Each structure stands twice: as structure tokens, then as C-alpha cells.
Amino acid sequence: MDTKLHVSASPHFKGSSTTRRIMLDVIIALIPASVMACVIFGMRSMVLIAICIATCVLLEFISRKIMKRDTTIGDLSAVVTGLLLALNLPVDINPLIAMFGCLIAIVVVKQMFGGIGMNFVNPALAARIVLLVSFPGPMMHWVTAAGAPKAAAIDATTSATPLAAEPGVYSYVDLLLGRCGGSIGEVCALALILGGIYLVVRKVISPIIPCVYLGTAAVMSLIVGLDPLYQLLSGGLMIGAIFMATDYTTSPVTKWGKVIYAIGCGILTILLRAFSNMPEGVSFSILLMNILVPLIERATAPRTLGYIKKKKGEQK
Amino acid sequence: MAELSFPKRPYRTKGGVHAPHNKNTAHKESVILPVPSMVALPMTQHIGAPCKPMVKVGDIVDVGQQIAVSDAFVSAPIHASVSGKVKKIDKITMPDGGKVEAIFIESDGEQRLSPDIHPPKVNSLSDLITAVRNSGLVGLGGAGFPTSVKLNIPSDKNVDTLIINVAECEPYITSDHREILENSWDVISGIITVKEFLDIHRVIIGIENNKPDAIKALREIADSKVDPNDEIRVLPIRATYPQGAEKILIKACTGREVPVGGLPSDAGCLVMNVGSIAFIARYLKTGIPLIWRRLTVDGGCIENPVNVIAPIGTPIKDVIDFVGGYKEPPYKLIMGGPMMGIALPNDDLYILKQNNAILALSEKEAKYSEPTACIRCGKCLDACPMRLQPLELANAADRGDTDGLKFYNVMNCMECGCCSFACPAKRHLVQHIRMGKALIQKAKREEIAASKGGKK
Incomplete structure (x- = not known):
């Protein structure tokens, strides 16, 4: 035989899914929300989205170069971060502030901790919170x-967000279609749900986190005396539950871990909304639960096949 | 003992991946390879102690003559697969890289049957075990565990179920499928023999539902009057990889779980490959030991994929030339299936007893991809049939963290490769986990050595 053969350990077949394809699916799932942002707030929102995506990709490229690591912009994760951050900003924000947010997200939160897969909190969310505290x-x-x-x-020119408005100002239909104040991507609940369904169908995310998160939030609203449906449809809860809390890197990989994490997010969100000075609680609650993920995961390791729990007092 | 029932549908098993089936050879009659001019029979073609040659260079041997044997309990003798002269006894490199002594026999083309061959007399279980030992049979599904050891069930174990493994979940391979279609009566008579002698009253033939013709053929016989008490049933199972892994098959067929670190007999099951069981039936009838086997020759680079019946020890080159050679230069040559098979360094090796396929894969099929960072998507957890956490195991192995490896039960990994297959970041998860298992074994050996040293 003349040709040299390739030798490696099994398996010799690989599946077709790639990181890039997953990120592309997330981008596709965010298209309805982005289009609705344009419809609701005009072309300015498209400009904001473009600025954020371009800045994130550029910053990722530069920081990888400076750190002498291989370029990772091809996996599209910086595009997702940029898009998510843009959708979490008000439409008339100063582009420089938006770009500062990108810097926090990509350079500080993501690349300084080792790049994709290593960040301990969601980059877009962390950036949003930094901006919220710095430029209220x-x-x-x-x-x-x-x-x-x-x-x-x-x-x-301005109007209150559903969470700050007097009760009864916004109807459910207003909230579903996004006829209310808020960040450009969070207002239209219908578009976000559509994107979420796409992600679940494509098996990019498991429905556990969004469903449990929203379910817990609804139950908690009842307990503290808020209108559950109104709470679910308003503010950043939809985008948070579907796109932020489900971020792979910062959510548990185990099934029961996902459930605990989502319950925690749901409880915290409504508690913050009901009792804190801030009108919104989604970002803070997800961020807090992000930090707890390693502990949750360790506590919810699945039982492996054939593993029998030792009974108390059993010697071995 | 609780009443044994037959499941109507398979029990739920977790994980697994949908690897492409590529069963191109399922509907092609197996072809018999002409006698090769030379065969090489390595001394280890099984799990266990290597055999010692009983012949010298220059000896004339007959077909079926025992030429190598071992006294060890876990071992299987080796028989000449052609008649002719022993040319040399020399070390060869095995597919896994180890060097093993092999007997080279130059064929005289006569295929003279050894006069020692006669059907064994089997009246009891111990007769059966001796006969199977003498036949040189090992598990033909790929692992190569000596069947006589498997049949020798310890008396403290209560085995009530015989499971026949026809899952054949690896892509491409159809040798078991062809065995059923071509020798279905051997399969059933082998089952009846084993079940009578072991006094087992529940036989479940676990077969993936992508082989409807084989299911039909087996059902026709199993439902006929050869099985008056209806103790043999065919159970179609989900066609996902790795349904044929012993522990997964037991779970799918009986709902039982083999305890961590345990054997199938701990779950009351005996699992046998369909090829092995059919061989037992033939051996009891004819007395011809394991000297040939059916194997699938396939892959994107093979001109004319087909199942070949080849003498054991045939050079792989001869087999590939016989099916028409390579269509294009292969990227990888694999002994076994694409998920768990061994990549060969060249085609200058020989067919082994447990070798169920030779695959010549093209670059498109088996392209190596550079691993990228883990994004913690959790797809490896969903894919793991043993419900482990491959990403944590691989990370712990990378760090050399034996405590972490133990915490995540690394030794329960069966190295099926589902995690690596499913990983979107193309990480070499199972490869790292193998390293982790080696680390644990090394730590254990050192511990034993240290404790022995301390006593002295």
C-alpha cells in the first residue's frame, strides 16, 4: 500500500453539529425579535444592533490577537453576544455607551476569563448591569x-415601561405585540416566544429552563399578589428566560440542576420586582444564579447506570 | 423466583446517538474467500492469557488442527485455518500496537481436514463448556471474550435470562444480520442447546428494528414448534448506537441494571452474540473449530462492499483485493466499526477471530477535526448511555485529577464514543476519558505496590 493511513483513537465518526451551527441557530431565533425592534422603534434600532455586533466581533478579534490565541470569531458567539446586548438596550442610547457595554461583555467578562465556555456569568447580562449601574x-x-x-x-417622547406604569395602562395584547416602552428586544413577547420555540425544535436548548423559570415566576407572582400573566409578558422576563438563562456556559448541564437553577431565577426575579427599588429583577436574578451553577451541578450529578446508593450503616 | 415475563416493548434506555446506519451490505449474499496462500495466526485473539505454539517451523498441519494452546482459565486455543506447512513463528504488530508471536502457515491449497475432527459428545453442562473451550470460540461480536468462560457461570449467581445480541448497532457492519438470514436454523439450535444445558427459561433475542427481514426470519422459527414452551422471543429494540453494548442491551431487554463494576451475571443475564451462538450449534454438529468467520468489508473507499467468509489469519490485503480493491486511497482503515474499531497503520495485518469488519473510510467520512473550546452545551450528557458527565470526566482527566475522576465514576464509562460523536465543539471526550481510566488504574497499581513495599 502506497498511501499513508490516518490513525487515531475511536470513534472515527463525528456528528454533524458544530458550535457555529448552534450559534447560528440562536441568531436565527433572535431574528423575529430584531425585526420587531425595527417595526416598533424604527431603523435606529437596526443601527444600534449593527454597532453592537460589529464592536463585539472586532473586540473579540483584537483581544484574541493581543493574548496570542487563535481567532474564534468564526464560531459566531461574539455575534450572539453583540445581538443580545443590543436587544437589551434602549433605542436612543449613546452609541459610545453601547460600545462600552460591548467592551465589558467581550473583553472583561468573556476573554479575560478564557474565552468561549469559560465565562462564569452571561457576558451580555453582565454588560447590561454594568451599564445600568453606571449610566442609570x-x-x-x-x-x-x-x-x-x-x-x-x-x-x-418617552413612556413608562410596563413594570413602572400604572396598572391597567397596558393590555396583554400590547405586551404581546410590544406596544410599550422598554429595551428594543424585550418588548415583543410574541417574537421572543417564536424564537424560543425554534430553539427547542432545533434541540439547541432544552425547554426545562424557560418553562420552569416562567412557571415559577407565575406562581411567585400569585403568592406576592401580582398579576402572573402581566408579569410574564412584561419587562425582560421573556428574553431572560428564553435567551439569557439558557446560555450554555452559565447554566447547569444536569437535568435537575437546570430545574433548581430555573426555580431560583424565577423566585428571585419576582422578589426583586415586588420588593426592591429597581423596577426590574431579571438580570440580577440570572446573574446571581449563574454564580451558583458550579455548586448546583455538583449537587445534582446524575445517577449513573447500575449505581446503587449505599444504605445507611452498610459497610463496604 | 419471581415469574419471568417477556417484555412487549423494550425498556427505556437513555442516551445514545443516531449514527448513520450505512448498512450497505445487508442484502448481499456473503461470499466465500478462496483459500489464501498464507495465513498468520497471532497467539492472542481473545481477552486473556496468550497461547503457546504447539507446532514447530516445518511441521505439516491440517485444517482444524489445534496449533496453540494455553492452560490459563481465561484463554482460547487456536486452530490452523488452512492445511500446509508452518513457514515461520515470528512476532507481529497487532492492531493495538502490541507485539505478539504469530504462526505463519503456507497453504498447500488442499484444505485437508484434520483426522482429529469429530463432533463432540455433549451430555452435561461441563461437557458443553469443555467442547466450547476446545472449539476456540471467543465472542464474535468484537470484544473476543472466551465463550467457555462466559458459560461457566459461578454457582452463587442466579442467571435466569439468556439475551442474544443482534443489535449490531455500529454503522456499516452487517455480519450478524447476514448470519441470521443465511444460518437462521443454526442460531435457534444454538440457543436451544445453551438454554437446555444452563436451564434457562427465558431467551430474549434483542435485535435493532432496522433489520425487519431478520426479525421476520427469527420469529418464524422461534414461533414454530421447535420452541414448544414459547421460551424464545424476539424483541425489536430501538435502532440507536450503542444498543448492542452489553449493559444497555440488558437494560433494554429486561429493565435490569448491571451494578457498577459488576458482570451481566450480577443482573441474572447471560449475553451472547448471535454469531457465537450459531457457531456453537455448528461445532456440536460437525466438530470443526473456529477457523473461519464472516466479516463485513465496507466503507467509502471499497469498490464492492460485501460480507466475506474468510479463514482466520487471512491477510487483510487479500480480503480487500478479493472484493475489488480500493476505489480511492483510503483515509483510514478500521478493524471493527467506526465508533469503537481500531484504526490500522497499514493493511499488512491479519483477520482475527473477533474481527467483525474491515472498513476503508474516505476522508469525507472520517475527517479528523481539531477540537475547540467546550461551550458546556451538555450534549454529551444527553448522549451518554451510562448517564455519566463526559465533560467533567474529560476535564478531570486533563488535569490529572484522580479524585475528580472517581467522583464522576470514570470506571463506569464503556468508551462507546457517543460523547465525542455528539460534541459540537468536536472535543475528544472519550479519548480523554480513556486516559483518565488509565490514570486511575495506574494510581491503583501504585497503591498496591506501596502497601506491599510497606509490609516488607
């Missing part, structure tokens, strides 16, 4: 959405 004014300046009810208006 611009970060909570909610431009009136197309078709938003007049009663929600604060002045000529």
Missing part, C-alpha cells in the same frame, strides 16, 4: 413605542 439615566430612557397607549406617556 440613559439606560432607563424609554422612547415611546409605535402604537403604545397614550396613557403611558411620561412626556412628549
Whole structure:
């Protein structure tokens, strides 16, 4: 035989799924929300999305170069981070502030901890919180959405978010279609649910986290005396439950770990919404649960096939 | 003893992956390879102690003559597969890289049967075990565990179920499938023999549901009057890899779990490959030991994929030339299936007893991909049939962390490769886990050595 053969340990077959394809699926799932952002807030939101994606990809490229590591922009994860961050910002934010957010997300949270798969909190969420704390004014300046009810208006151009508004201002339909104030991507619950269904069908995410998160939040709302459906559809809960809490790197890999994590997120979200000064609690609760993930995982290791739990007092 | 029932449908098993089936040779009649001009018979073609040659260079041997034997309990004798002259006894490199002595026999083309061959007299279980030992039979599914040891069930174990493994879950391989279609009566008569002597009253033939013709053929016989008490039943199981792994098959067929570190007999089961069971029937009838086997020759680089019946020890080159040679230069040559088989360094090796396939894979099929960072998607957990956490195991192995490896039960991994197959980051998970298992074994050996040293 003339040709040299390749030799390696088994398996010799590999499946077709790739990191890039998964990230592409997340981007596809976010398209409805992005399109709705344009419809609701105009072309300015498209510009914001473009700025965030471009900055994230560029920063990822530069930081990998500086750290003398191989380029990873091909896996599209920086695009996802940029897109998610943009969807979590108000439409009239100063582009420089948005770019600062990208810096926090990509350089500080992601690359400084080792790049994709190593960040201990969700980069887009961490960036959003940094911006929220650093620039509370611009970060909570909610431009009136197309078709938003007049009663929600604060002045000529802005209106309250559903969580800050008087009860009864927004109807459920307003919230589903995004006719309310808020970050560009979080307002239209319908588009987000559509994206979530796509992710579940494509088996990119398991439905455990979003379902348990939303379920817990609904139950908690009842307990503290809030309208469950209104709570689910308003603010960042939908985008948080479907796209943020399900982030692979910062959510548990075990089945029961996912359940515990999602319950924790749900309880914290509603507690923060009901009792804290902030109108919103999704970002903080997911971030907190992110940090608990290693502990949750260790506590919920699955029982391996044939493993018999030793009874108390049994000697071996 | 609780009443034994036959499951209507398989029990639920977790994990597994949908590897492409590629059963291209399932509907092609097996072809018989002409007698090769030279065969090489390595002294280890089984799990256990290597055999010692009983012949010298220059001896004339007959077909079926015992030429190597071992006294060890876990071993299997080796028989000449052609008649002719012993040319040399020399070390050869085995597929796994180890060097093993092999007997080279130059064929005289006569295929003279040894005068010692006569059907064994079997009246009791110990007769059967002796006969199987003398036949040189090892598990033909790939692992090569001596069948006589398997049949010799310790008296403290209560085995009530015989499971016949026809899952054949590896892509490409169809040698068991062809065995059923071509020798279905041997399969059933082998089953009846084993079950009578072991006094087992429940036989489940676990067969993947992608072989409807084989299921039909087996059912026709199993439901006929050869099985008056209806103790042999065919159970179609899910066609996902690795349904044919012993522990998974036991779970699918009986719902029982083999304890960690235990054997199938701990779950009351005896699992046998369909090829082995059919061989037992033939051996009892004819007395011809294990000197040939059916193997699948396939892969993207094979001109004319087909099942070949070849004498054991045939050079792989001869087998490939016989089926029409390579269509294009192969990227990888594999002994066994693409999920667990061994990649060969060249085609200058020989067919072994437990060798169920030779695959010549093209670059497109078996392309090596560079691993990238783990994104913790958890797909390896979903794929793991043993419900382990491959990502944690691989990380612990990478760190050399034996405590971590033990915490995540590394020794329960059966190295099926589902995690590596499923990983979107193309990480070499099972490869790392193998390293981790080696680490644990090394630590154990050192511990034993240290404790012995301390006593002295």
C-alpha cells in the first residue's frame, strides 16, 4: 500500500453539529425579535444592533490577537453576544455607551476569563448591569413605542415601561405585540416566544429552563399578589428566560440542576420586582444564579447506570 | 423466583446517538474467500492469557488442527485455518500496537481436514463448556471474550435470562444480520442447546428494528414448534448506537441494571452474540473449530462492499483485493466499526477471530477535526448511555485529577464514543476519558505496590 493511513483513537465518526451551527441557530431565533425592534422603534434600532455586533466581533478579534490565541470569531458567539446586548438596550442610547457595554461583555467578562465556555456569568447580562449601574439615566430612557397607549406617556417622547406604569395602562395584547416602552428586544413577547420555540425544535436548548423559570415566576407572582400573566409578558422576563438563562456556559448541564437553577431565577426575579427599588429583577436574578451553577451541578450529578446508593450503616 | 415475563416493548434506555446506519451490505449474499496462500495466526485473539505454539517451523498441519494452546482459565486455543506447512513463528504488530508471536502457515491449497475432527459428545453442562473451550470460540461480536468462560457461570449467581445480541448497532457492519438470514436454523439450535444445558427459561433475542427481514426470519422459527414452551422471543429494540453494548442491551431487554463494576451475571443475564451462538450449534454438529468467520468489508473507499467468509489469519490485503480493491486511497482503515474499531497503520495485518469488519473510510467520512473550546452545551450528557458527565470526566482527566475522576465514576464509562460523536465543539471526550481510566488504574497499581513495599 502506497498511501499513508490516518490513525487515531475511536470513534472515527463525528456528528454533524458544530458550535457555529448552534450559534447560528440562536441568531436565527433572535431574528423575529430584531425585526420587531425595527417595526416598533424604527431603523435606529437596526443601527444600534449593527454597532453592537460589529464592536463585539472586532473586540473579540483584537483581544484574541493581543493574548496570542487563535481567532474564534468564526464560531459566531461574539455575534450572539453583540445581538443580545443590543436587544437589551434602549433605542436612543449613546452609541459610545453601547460600545462600552460591548467592551465589558467581550473583553472583561468573556476573554479575560478564557474565552468561549469559560465565562462564569452571561457576558451580555453582565454588560447590561454594568451599564445600568453606571449610566442609570440613559439606560432607563424609554422612547415611546409605535402604537403604545397614550396613557403611558411620561412626556412628549418617552413612556413608562410596563413594570413602572400604572396598572391597567397596558393590555396583554400590547405586551404581546410590544406596544410599550422598554429595551428594543424585550418588548415583543410574541417574537421572543417564536424564537424560543425554534430553539427547542432545533434541540439547541432544552425547554426545562424557560418553562420552569416562567412557571415559577407565575406562581411567585400569585403568592406576592401580582398579576402572573402581566408579569410574564412584561419587562425582560421573556428574553431572560428564553435567551439569557439558557446560555450554555452559565447554566447547569444536569437535568435537575437546570430545574433548581430555573426555580431560583424565577423566585428571585419576582422578589426583586415586588420588593426592591429597581423596577426590574431579571438580570440580577440570572446573574446571581449563574454564580451558583458550579455548586448546583455538583449537587445534582446524575445517577449513573447500575449505581446503587449505599444504605445507611452498610459497610463496604 | 419471581415469574419471568417477556417484555412487549423494550425498556427505556437513555442516551445514545443516531449514527448513520450505512448498512450497505445487508442484502448481499456473503461470499466465500478462496483459500489464501498464507495465513498468520497471532497467539492472542481473545481477552486473556496468550497461547503457546504447539507446532514447530516445518511441521505439516491440517485444517482444524489445534496449533496453540494455553492452560490459563481465561484463554482460547487456536486452530490452523488452512492445511500446509508452518513457514515461520515470528512476532507481529497487532492492531493495538502490541507485539505478539504469530504462526505463519503456507497453504498447500488442499484444505485437508484434520483426522482429529469429530463432533463432540455433549451430555452435561461441563461437557458443553469443555467442547466450547476446545472449539476456540471467543465472542464474535468484537470484544473476543472466551465463550467457555462466559458459560461457566459461578454457582452463587442466579442467571435466569439468556439475551442474544443482534443489535449490531455500529454503522456499516452487517455480519450478524447476514448470519441470521443465511444460518437462521443454526442460531435457534444454538440457543436451544445453551438454554437446555444452563436451564434457562427465558431467551430474549434483542435485535435493532432496522433489520425487519431478520426479525421476520427469527420469529418464524422461534414461533414454530421447535420452541414448544414459547421460551424464545424476539424483541425489536430501538435502532440507536450503542444498543448492542452489553449493559444497555440488558437494560433494554429486561429493565435490569448491571451494578457498577459488576458482570451481566450480577443482573441474572447471560449475553451472547448471535454469531457465537450459531457457531456453537455448528461445532456440536460437525466438530470443526473456529477457523473461519464472516466479516463485513465496507466503507467509502471499497469498490464492492460485501460480507466475506474468510479463514482466520487471512491477510487483510487479500480480503480487500478479493472484493475489488480500493476505489480511492483510503483515509483510514478500521478493524471493527467506526465508533469503537481500531484504526490500522497499514493493511499488512491479519483477520482475527473477533474481527467483525474491515472498513476503508474516505476522508469525507472520517475527517479528523481539531477540537475547540467546550461551550458546556451538555450534549454529551444527553448522549451518554451510562448517564455519566463526559465533560467533567474529560476535564478531570486533563488535569490529572484522580479524585475528580472517581467522583464522576470514570470506571463506569464503556468508551462507546457517543460523547465525542455528539460534541459540537468536536472535543475528544472519550479519548480523554480513556486516559483518565488509565490514570486511575495506574494510581491503583501504585497503591498496591506501596502497601506491599510497606509490609516488607
